[in-house]
Amino acid sequence: MIRPIALPVAVLSVASLLAMVMSVGIGSVAIAPADVLSVFLGEGSNLHRTLILDLRLPRTLAAFATGGLLAVAGALMQVLLRNPLADPYVLGLSGGAAVGALLAMLAGLGGAVISGSAFAGAMLATVMVFGLAHGTGSWTPSRLLLTGVVVAAGWGAVITLILAISPARELPGMLYWLMGDVSYARAPWHGLGLLVVVCALVVPLGRSLNVLARGPMQAAALGISVRPLEWLIYVLASLLTATAVTMAGSIGFVGLVVPHMLRLVLGNDQRLILPACALAGGTLLVLADTLARVVIAPEQLPVGVITALLGVPTFLYLLYRSR
Amino acid sequence: MARNQRPSMQTLSARDLIIDIPGRADGYPLDLTIKSGQVWGVLGPNGAGKTTLLHTLAGLRSPRAGALYLDDVTTKALKRRALSQQLGLVFQDRQDGFPATVLETALIGRHPWLAPWQMEGADDLAMAERSLEALDVLHLKDRLVSTLSGGERQRVAIATLMTQSPHTWLLDEPTNHLDLHHQVAVMKLLTDRAAAGNAIFMCLHDLNLAARWCDHILLMYPNGEACWGSAERMLVPNALERLYNQELATVEVDGAPFFVPRRS
Numbered sequence: 001m002i003r004p005i006a007l008p009v010a011v012l013s014v015a016s017l018l019a020m021v022m023s024v025g026i027g028s029v030a031i032a033p034a035d036v037l038s039v040f041l042g043e044g045s046n047l048h049r050t051l052i053l054d055l056r057l058p059r060t061l062a063a064f065a066t067g068g069l070l071a072v073a074g075a076l077m078q079v080l081l082r083n084p085l086a087d088p089y090v091l092g093l094s095g096g097a098a099v100g101a102l103l104a105m106l107a108g109l110g111g112a113v114i115s116g117s118a119f120a121g122a123m124l125a126t127v128m129v130f131g132l133a134h135g136t137g138s139w140t141p142s143r144l145l146l147t148g149v150v151v152a153a154g155w156g157a158v159i160t161l162i163l164a165i166s167p168a169r170e171l172p173g174m175l176y177w178l179m180g181d182v183s184y185a186r187a188p189w190h191g192l193g194l195l196v197v198v199c200a201l202v203v204p205l206g207r208s209l210n211v212l213a214r215g216p217m218q219a220a221a222l223g224i225s226v227r228p229l230e231w232l233i234y235v236l237a238s239l240l241t242a243t244a245v246t247m248a249g250s251i252g253f254v255g256l257v258v259p260h261m262l263r264l265v266l267g268n269d270q271r272l273i274l275p276a277c278a279l280a281g282g283t284l285l286v287l288a289d290t291l292a293r294v295v296i297a298p299e300q301l302p303v304g305v306i307t308a309l310l311g312v313p314t315f316l317y318l319l320y321r322s323r
Numbered sequence: 324m325a326r327n328q329r330p331s332m333q334t335l336s337a338r339d340l341i342i343d344i345p346g347r348a349d350g351y352p353l354d355l356t357i358k359s360g361q362v363w364g365v366l367g368p369n370g371a372g373k374t375t376l377l378h379t380l381a382g383l384r385s386p387r388a389g390a391l392y393l394d395d396v397t398t399k400a401l402k403r404r405a406l407s408q409q410l411g412l413v414f415q416d417r418q419d420g421f422p423a424t425v426l427e428t429a430l431i432g433r434h435p436w437l438a439p440w441q442m443e444g445a446d447d448l449a450m451a452e453r454s455l456e457a458l459d460v461l462h463l464k465d466r467l468v469s470t471l472s473g474g475e476r477q478r479v480a481i482a483t484l485m486t487q488s489p490h491t492w493l494l495d496e497p498t499n500h501l502d503l504h505h506q507v508a509v510m511k512l513l514t515d516r517a518a519a520g521n522a523i524f525m526c527l528h529d530l531n532l533a534a535r536w537c538d539h540i541l542l543m544y545p546n547g548e549a550c551w552g553s554a555e556r557m558l559v560p561n562a563l564e565r566l567y568n569q570e571l572a573t574v575e576v577d578g579a580p581f582f583v584p585r586r587s
Contacts, residue, residue: 224434267427269427
C-alpha cells in the first residue's frame with residue numbers, strides 16, 4: 001500500500017495505446033503506424049480512414065472496454081468473496097446472459113435484441129443469486145459463492161438444452177457467442193464510459209477495499225460499514241460484467257487471471273490494482289482480438305480461445321516464479 | 324500529526340449490558356466504566372463469553388439488552404468511523420486472505436483517520452514504523468505476514484492497533500503465542516499506554532499476568548454470573564477456584580499473589 005501508483009499506471013497506459021495502434025494497423029490491409037497516426041490527426045487516404053475509423057477502431061475499443069470491464073469486475077469479486085478463485089462469472093451471471101442471448105437467437109432476432117436480452121438475463125441472474133443467498137438470514141461469502149455455483153450449473157443445463165433444440169443454422173452464431181467474440185461489437189462507447197466512471201468511483205474506495213480484504217470483522221473494527229460496502233461492490237461488479245457480456249459474449253479467463261497477474265507483480269493495493277486491471281485487461285483483449293483476426297485469416301477465431309492460450313502459460317509462469 | 328489529533332478522549336461505559344450468546348440465558352447485566360489509565364483484565368473459563376463481550380464493546384455485535392456509551396453519547400448514534408477512532412480491537416484469530424507485508428498490515432490501522440481520497444503520508448508511515456519498533460517486529464516490515472510465526476503475527480496485530488491509536492484498546496488474549504519475554508514486553512507496553520492516558524481492556528488466560536499487570540478485573544462465570552472491581556478485591560483464591568473449577572495454591576512473589584494449580 002505504499003508503492004508508487006503513477007509509474008505502473010503510466011507504463012500500462014503506454015502499453016495499451018501501443019496495442020491499440022497495432023491492432024488498428026494490422027489486418028487484411030496493413031497500415032503503417034505513421035499512417036494510423038495521420039488518420040487520427042484528421043488526414044490520411046479515404047481507404048485508410050474508412051478502414052480505421054469505421055471498421056477497426058470500434059472493434060478495438062470494444063475489445064479494450066470488454067477486457068477492462070471483466071478484469072475490474074474480477075478483481076472486485078475476489079475482494080467481495082475473499083476468494084482468489086472468484087471471477088466475474090462465478091456467480092452465474094454469464095449463464096443468465098447466455099440464456100438470454102441464445103433465446104433471442106433462437107427466436108431469430110438479431111443485433112440489439114440479442115444484446116438487450118443478454119443484459120436482462122445477466123441482471124436476472126444477479127438478482128436471483130443475491131436473493132437466494134440472502135435467504136432468511138444474512139449472507140456470507142461462502143453462501144453467496146455456493147449459491148452462485150449451483151445457479152451457474154442450472155444455467156449450463158438450460159444452455160445445453162437450447163443448443164440441443166436449436167436449428168443447425170443458428171448453432172455457429174450461438175457457439176461463437178458462448179466462446180466470446182467481439183466481432184459484432186460496434187458500439188464501444190457505453191462500455192468505455194462505464195469503465196471510466198467505475199474506475200473513478202472505485203479508486204477512492206480502494207483503501208476501504210484493502211481493509212475489507214482482511215476480513216469483515218477487522219474491517220468493521222477499522223470503521224468500515226461492511227454491509228453497504230459489500231452491496232456496492234456486488235452491484236458494481238455485476239453491472240460491469242453484464243455490460244461486458246452484452247458487448248462480446250462470455251469471454252473467459254480475463255477476469256480471473258488479469259487481477260492475479262497484477263497482484264503477483266504489483267502487490268495488493270486495490271487503489272493500484274483496479275485501474276491497472278482496467279488497462280491490462282483491455283490491453284490483453286486487444287492483443288488477443290488482433291491475433292484472433294490474423295492467425296487463420298481471412299477466417300477468425302473466437303477471442304476467448306486466444307485469451308486462454310495467451311493467459312494460461314503467462315499466469316503459470318508468474319505463479320511458478322513467485323514465492 | 325496535527326491533522327490526526329483526536330478531538331477528545333472519551334470514556335467507554337457499559338450500562339446494564341447483557342451480551343448476546345445464542346442459545347444461552349441472559350447473564351448478569353454488566354455496569355462498568357473503562358476509564359483512562361486503567362488496565363482491565365477479563366478472566367473466565369472457555370466459553371464464558373469473553374470474546375463476545377469484547378466484540379460487543381467494540382460495536383461489532385449488538386447486545387441483548389443495555390447500551391454502551393462514549394462519555395454521554397450512546398455508541399449507536401456514532402458512525403463506525405468515529406467509533407473506530409475511539410475504540411480498537413485486537414482479534415483472537417485473524418484471516419489473511421490476500422498476501423500483505425508487515426508494514427502494509429500495520430498501516431491499515433490509519434484507515435479510520437484518513438479521508439477516502441487521501442493516501443497514507445510520511446507521518447502515517449512513521450507512526451506505523453514506531454509501532455512495529457515498539458513491538459519488536461520492525462525488522463520484519465517487508466516480510467509477508469503469512470510467512471511469520473504465530474507470536475510474530477500477534478505482535479504485528481498489536482502494532483496495527485497501536486497505529487490505529489484509539490483511546491480505548493480492547494485486546495483478545497494479546498499474549499497468545501508469545502514467548503515469556505514478549506509476554507512481559509507486551510504487558511509492559513500496555514501498562515505504559517495506560518499510564519499515558521489510554522484505557523486498556525483485555526481478555527487473559529494467564530491468571531498471573533493479570534495479577535501482575537492489571538489494576539481492574541472482570542470475572543465471567545460460565546453460568547452468566549459476573550463480578551468486577553479492583554484487582555486486589557477480585558483476585559482471591561476462593562473466587563478464582565470457583566471461576567475455573569480448579570484448586571489453586573497461592574504464593575507471594577514481588578509483593579503480588581501468584582497462583583499455581585494444585586495437582587489433585
